[in-house]
Amino acid sequence: MKRFLKRVLLLLVILSVVGFGLLASTFTAKKIDVEVYTGDSDRFVTDEKFDAAKLPETTLSIIKCGKMMSKEAFVYRGGSWSETYESGMAAALIRHPKATFLFDTGFGINVDEHIKTIPALMQALTKYDKETSAATQLQAQAISPNDIKMAIISHSHWDHISGLEDFPQAEAWIARDEEAHIRTLPDRELVQQMKGKIKWQTIEFTDGAYENFDRSLDLFKDGSIVLVPLPGHTPGSLGMFVNLRSGKRFLFTGDVTWCIEGEQIPAERPWMARKLVDKDEEGVRRSIVKVHKLMQRYPELTVVPAHDRRIHNKLANFPAVER
């Protein structure tokens, strides 16, 4: 009997060591095999007549509203275990002659309530710091939250919509595939709880190919703001190009990756993070490679992952503007 117990114990030790080794291996550096997605992401359509000087006067500001801390190792494959990653929560404010609107809304005034809508395990793992909400920052500069009539939402996760209810006049625009996805979510999700409070509108990508995307929506039909599908993290995740008259170009990529290294290397989130947050891992890889190819083709394009505070810090923070 004693020998049997010893054997069971030994087996358990071996299994734990193997299990731990396997888990550790899911965090090691591994580049996405770009070749697998080449056909899809290498077909660029370029508008030969595009002339930035003819774009309308549009400005862009980042509004930082909060942050969350984690180990860099959880953010992308190959990230360091010793480095802390400061995950920024932010809205972007775009002022175009036809509309002043937000892209995502960051942590809102009621973020302490909103965080209770995420699973208990994630709440336990999450340490967050509130900063000043977008609505409060706008108000301090004499912009009433009531003046914001539109928010484009990269995807429906709580950390992107928390600030929505602080803008009572804003319609929230989401991709059709996101709308369908939301219908499948449990009642506990913040987006479900906001259902009655928010006016939701549907984005259709009706403007055909743009850069290496098959479909797009040129929001004001002037080439300044172009929305593109970046599915995977959620089915209706989207990205936004901002093309300014100065020639500066930005691409907001939501949560395709949590940091710029993900799109540069390119590298996905480690397995554990993917299992927790990504709806379609293969879709995420496809979207990552699309952005990666854009970065290769346009080295001057500023790619803005939703949570990369190092990028946010390099851009004009509200009330300063990029123009």
Ligand SMILES: [Zn+2]
């Ligand atoms: Zn997020």
